[in-house]
Amino acid sequence: MTTDRPADSAGFATRAIHAGQAPDPTTGAVVPPIYATSTYAQDGVGGLRNGYEYSRSGNPTRTALEECLASLEGGSHGFAFASGLAAEDTVLRALCRSGDHLVVPHDAYGGTFRLFDRVHAQWGITATPVDLTDLAAVEAAIQPGKTTMLWLETPTNPLLAIADIAALAELAGWHGITTVVDNTFASPYLQQPLALGADVVVHSTTKYCGGHSDVVGGAVVVGDAELADKVRFHQNAMGAVAGPFDAWLVLRGLKTLALRMERHSDNAEAIARFLAEHPSVSETIYPGLTSHSGHDVARRQMRRFGGMVSFRVAAGEQAAVELCARTKVFTLGESLGGVESLIEHPGRMTHASVAGTALEVPADLVRLSVGIEEVNDLLEDLDQALGTTGSVR
Numbered sequence: 001m002t003t004d005r006p007a008d009s010a011g012f013a014t015r016a017i018h019a020g021q022a023p024d025p026t027t028g029a030v031v032p033p034i035y036a037t038s039t040y041a042q043d044g045v046g047g048l049r050n051g052y053e054y055s056r057s058g059n060p061t062r063t064a065l066e067e068c069l070a071s072l073e074g075g076s077h078g079f080a081f082a083s084g085l086a087a088e089d090t091v092l093r094a095l096c097r098s099g100d101h102l103v104v105p106h107d108a109y110g111g112t113f114r115l116f117d118r119v120h121a122q123w124g125i126t127a128t129p130v131d132l133t134d135l136a137a138v139e140a141a142i143q144p145g146k147t148t149m150l151w152l153e154t155p156t157n158p159l160l161a162i163a164d165i166a167a168l169a170e171l172a173g174w175h176g177i178t179t180v181v182d183n184t185f186a187s188p189y190l191q192q193p194l195a196l197g198a199d200v201v202v203h204s205t206t207k208y209c210g211g212h213s214d215v216v217g218g219a220v221v222v223g224d225a226e227l228a229d230k231v232r233f234h235q236n237a238m239g240a241v242a243g244p245f246d247a248w249l250v251l252r253g254l255k256t257l258a259l260r261m262e263r264h265s266d267n268a269e270a271i272a273r274f275l276a277e278h279p280s281v282s283e284t285i286y287p288g289l290t291s292h293s294g295h296d297v298a299r300r301q302m303r304r305f306g307g308m309v310s311f312r313v314a315a316g317e318q319a320a321v322e323l324c325a326r327t328k329v330f331t332l333g334e335s336l337g338g339v340e341s342l343i344e345h346p347g348r349m350t351h352a353s354v355a356g357t358a359l360e361v362p363a364d365l366v367r368l369s370v371g372i373e374e375v376n377d378l379l380e381d382l383d384q385a386l387g388t389t390g391s392v393r
């Protein structure tokens, strides 16, 4: 299978459609086939065709996705996994050892924090949650000789805090620390951490990369052959790979990523402006609002501000919970990044596992994953759902 990449100078939308996806040489199929095969015929012992031996080690559909992801993140190598957490776990086991210390976001994705706190902690890897918007606090948390990794997530989930990737990667560089960025919320269309100095990018491709809420997947992209060797070895040795059908779904999603992110951003901007004016909302959190403390950094490092909007309901927790059940176009559910709009109550849903820890979120917080529907329908839906919150006690 030919996996020619378009020139790195080609535009993002062009690479999203063509990188790793040259027409199939056998048939001319313009879409990479789903290679539903576990093994490959060899031309004599060890005579592998294009290096394919066994599908845990490599599968052509997965290769197409991995090359596309590498191109979109401006990296040299991409790796596709069965989930975002599988990707993260592989990075941690590939790059960290017992005794290592990590500096991590104090408002990381709940499952990421649980991976540090409940899984890797058992193997002697410790993590200190820090407010990444406070550079001095990050520096203070670094333990010389012990801290080996700085883990960033920006924008964060669900509080949409913005970490300055370039500044933090530079700080990590001074200390010889590897910088990993969870780029799930921005997607490679809005933000490219490797170009800002990060070493490793991870994604839950379940979210914007896949974009249609029909697949669970993860990715790692690096810009350096030595890191790539470590990740490749662990991807194969641990085995949490993306299957060919899942890889194909993510690849199909990536083709429209640029269009989708523009529309997600258009809709989210309109909704953030609407919520910011609404009397039932005490605070609207969106990096695109000039009132957001990370707005200037976000403008520097992101193309636009994405589709996630969080807000606090003035009437409190119960009103926030009830609001989530009243929307009709926004579906009440976890996850994010799909074409359909979702609403959720982080305190009781996605972030229930971090209650009582440093990552606890406000009880009156509501999180929106703004989809790509007609914006007027979304605004009307929120308007009717918010209409009565003032009277809810």
Ligand SMILES: *Cc1c(COP(=O)(O)O)cnc(C)c1O
Residues within 6 Å of the ligand: 083, 084, 085, 086, 109, 111, 112, 153, 157, 182, 184, 185, 203, 204, 205, 206, 207, 216, 217, 218
């Ligand atoms: C969903 C998510 C993950 C975990 O990914 P899965 O695909 O669910 O394993 C990690 N980080 C962020 C920011 C996420 O939103």
